[in-house]
Amino acid sequence: MIKDIASFKAAGSKAVAESLEKIKKDDSGIFITVCGGAESSGSGPLAGVPIAVSDNISTKGIETTCASKILKGYVPPFSGKSADDLEKAGAVIVGKTNLTEFGILGAASAYGPVKNPRDKTKKGGPSGSAAAVAAGLVPAAVCSDAGGLLRVSASFCGTAAFKPSYGAISRFGLIYYTGSLDQIGVTAATISDAAAVADILSGNDKRDTTSLPEKMLYFGGKPLAGCKIGIPEEFLEGVSAGVMKTFDEAVKTFEKLGASCRKISLKNAGYMQPVHDIIAAGESSAMLAKYDGTRFGPRAEADNWHEMIAKTRALFGPVTARRIMLGIHLLMAGQYNDYYMKSMQTRTLIIDEFNAVFQDYDLLISPTTKDVAPDVGGTCGGCDQEFSAYSAAIAGADLAGLPAATVPCGFVGKLPAGLQIIGGYLKDADVIAAAEAFEKETDFVKPQEAI
Amino acid sequence: MIQKDEMKKLAWVARIAVEEKDIPEFQEKINAKLASYAAIADAPVGGVKKTVNPSRLNTVLRKDTAAPSMSAEDALKNAPEVYETSFKIPKIL
Amino acid sequence: MAYENPDGVMIGLEVHVQLNNAATKMFCSCTSDYTDSEANTCLCAGCLALPGTTPVLNEKSVEYAIRIGLALNAEIEDETDFFMKSYFYPDLGNGYQVTQFDRPIVKNGHVLIEGEDGELKIRIRRAHMEDDPGKMAHFGTIEKSTGSIIDFNRSGMPLVEIVTEPDMRSAKEARRFLDKLRSILEYLDVFDGSREGAMKADANISVNVFNGKRIEGTRVEVKNISSHKAVEKAINYEIMRQKDFLRKNKPLVQETRHYDEDRNVTVSLRVKETADDYRYFPDFDLVPMFVGGRVEGIRAEMPELPDSKRERFVSQYGISDAHAKSLVTERAFADLFESVAAKVDSKSAASWVADIVKGELNYRDMPITAVSSDDIVSIILMVSKKEISEEGGIAVIRTLLDEGGKPADIVKAKGLAMAADDFIAAAAKEAVAESPDAVADYKGGAENALNFIVGKVMQKAKGKADARLAREMVLKELEKM
Known part of the structure; x- marks a missing residue:
């Protein structure tokens, strides 16, 4: 229980x-x-x-x-x-x-x-x-x-x-x-x-x-x-001295408990952040499309539907709004292969490396x-x-x-x-x-x- | 990099009204993000399959058995405007 | 003789088929049977695209898509997946449609139709699965409306979109393709074509010959063709419009036009402010599908399709190809024929079902369920035993459809039973005896005189005699003299 x-x-x-x-x-x-x-x-x-x-x-x-x-x-x-x-x-x-x-x-x-x-x-x-x-x-x-x-x-x-x-x-x-x-x-x-x-x-x-x-x-x-x-060294980049000290102690604790700790390198680590960002932006642009003041939620006043939804969707905060626009840009035909497709492929590399x-x-x-x-x-x-x-x-x-x-x-x-x-x-x-x-x-x- | 008119167009494609005065900031911040993505330019992806979802499952299908629907009351409860049992919206054109 | 296609017309079709014989929608367990329901009562949070819903694919829609692929003589993709197609429209709750992109479940097939100059192969480029949006209605016309209303009952219905190559050369061929496709789909049991919105087509039309010379035509897409009758009219209108533009040297634009059935014209849809970029990308809410393993099982269960049924009818029943063709168009008629043919002579069965029953039903716009094979069998038997005349048999069918009842009762009530042979023989004897002048004329070589005597027999029988039989009996009497 x-x-x-x-x-x-x-x-x-x-x-x-x-x-x-x-x-x-x-x-x-x-x-x-x-x-x-x-x-x-x-x-x-x-x-x-x-x-x-x-x-x-x-x-x-x-x-x-x-x-x-x-x-x-x-x-x-x-x-x-x-x-x-x-x-x-x-x-x-x-x-x-x-x-x-x-x-x-x-x-x-x-x-x-x-x-x-x-x-x-x-x-x-x-x-x-x-x-x-x-x-x-x-x-x-x-x-x-x-x-x-x-x-x-x-x-x-x-x-x-x-x-x-x-x-x-x-x-x-x-x-x-x-x-x-x-x-x-x-x-x-x-x-x-x-x-x-x-x-x-x-x-x-x-x-x-x-x-x-x-x-x-x-x-x-x-x-x-x-x-x-394993301790991926790329995950330690930019870590503050204070936090690093707590981490070094933690490593000692694990060793004390019988584990062996070794630094490793993840060669795809540098791709993780941008790939995460690109995928999240693309997915957000689709997932946040349903907020259009039509079936639920607040609705702004406008005399036609497209204007109405644009005004309603201005209720998104600026960071979210930019995330959506960025996602749309990345998914457009001109950018898709260089960013989104590449991110999905790089994701495979990242998974394979973890495996x-x-x-x-x-x-x-x-x-x-x-x-x-x-x-x-x-x-x-x-x-x-x-x-x-x-x-x-x-x-x-x-x-x-x-x-x-x-x-x-x-x-x-x-x-x-x-x-x-x-x-x-x-x-x-x-x-x-x-x-x-x-x-x-x-x-x-x-x-x-x-x- | 996104130019100013592209930025305005993008805001319309996203159907998010952005005030004229905010356009430069939107443009600058989105461009900063785009610039940071140069980091994946050299990713060795030739011939690599895409990953769409980290799930290792495939072919997840559902039996074709009907379940009860939601009541019209629940369906329309959150609607900004209703006409009889339909969602009402301003004119489309 | 080869069809010359004087205007170099090329027509390709995109046909949307609603798989409404599945019990549920594509990605949720809501009923697919919403036709008679009030707006927004056959749906769930997913159909409404409320936040926080997750799609799960209906097994049946995959099975149906594979069935369609096999019937279209196509390849079935082993690994297939879904994409999101994004655009904002009020009836599209999610802001994206779930569809397929570069790996459609079905590709490279064909359908044989009867073309302008004989059998014509229409190539199928692909067929893919997607979901249907909701339905919008306007207060007033779309251009002048004050507002619109949306019903999401249709939202999430499973669709298969079948895309042909531009292999049709006339509106008639396009209609024949659609007729054939509809027939195949009904055989497959994947949809009920009588339900509203079950089948819709967009046509890509170009005119590629002008003044007898080959030209680079302009491809125009005509959307919103919802009835088979409209297909021919819409395409013919568009061909005429393009030819007219060419003649007047007006520029044709590659565009999407909307067919207005009431006015029988195609109208240009307002040019969009931004070019279409649907931002297709893989649907991350779903996982890849491997369907190859299902194909053989589905193939084994495939029903016999119209083309092979037609061949079998000719060889097995010895009926004419014209009858066979007519019978197989709709599976229900083919089935009716077979159950009738099991009990009576198959040629009679074919001609009664294909020529008479089908015609009488069509005339009344009645479904085939209005007649039973037992009734047809008993009518055919009565005719063959000369209990009623052929005309009498037709009268029985008409009465049956208009008023109901059983054939035997109708024969009795309407007094359609034919007189017995000996009664006719007696009547013939009387008639000959009562008509010495006519007999003399006949003997003198006036063939017409025979008709007079036969007419007398028919009078005596009050019309309940078979005219041919009456004639035979009269001739017999005359020979005795």
């Missing part, structure tokens, strides 16, 4: 009421919508546990905005598979967390930035999900991850997060902007908690073509003793982000380059659909640093096992830590 795990022990109507109370008082921009008072039903493994869900996951009867003005007032007539699964397991969805518009890194949320619970002058990351856990508002939060939406947030806030292999958790009801890179994951105080919730969300869903036929197993992974760990590396290594580790959380008002608030500015280590797992975890691995000042662990395709349990062993050996994780 999940409730045996420390952080889920606070369950029942009292725990839910407390969580809601704290969420209502929050002034860090963590939540967009508070879902008041839904009583827990049944006696599932998450009975009475308050949980947060990212506002890009559809919730029936509850406004779902993706933090965009273009979805203001949109109330889905259906719930995403993961929201349904949480409720079936007895969890109470207490609120919808903030995110950069549609989860696009660098875009601005229509609801303002998420502040870091550890230092409110710093960013809490592109998603409010990790901040919700770090601030002790909920024991776990569900959020998708393309480009690090979840992992970067967890790294900045000092929580554990896990993005499973592509296809492990159904995307039905997830309002993704880049379907081939996005995958739902979970953040919690510890990786075990995150994996326990991921376990509840996993399993085949006939409504999602990419849903894996077999339920993913997260437990019983390979022990660290004897494990071969080859995982013949020799069990896991790859690196800092999750180059640096700790930046200032809230910093230059990257609503800029187009935020994704690449944060990390060189994020794109690879998205492109290849690999399982990736981030766990806290130390502090730079009072701000946490994150360690990313990537596993081979479908080797989710190995990633979880390594992260758990690391957590047990270190004391950076303090469940439900009061901040």
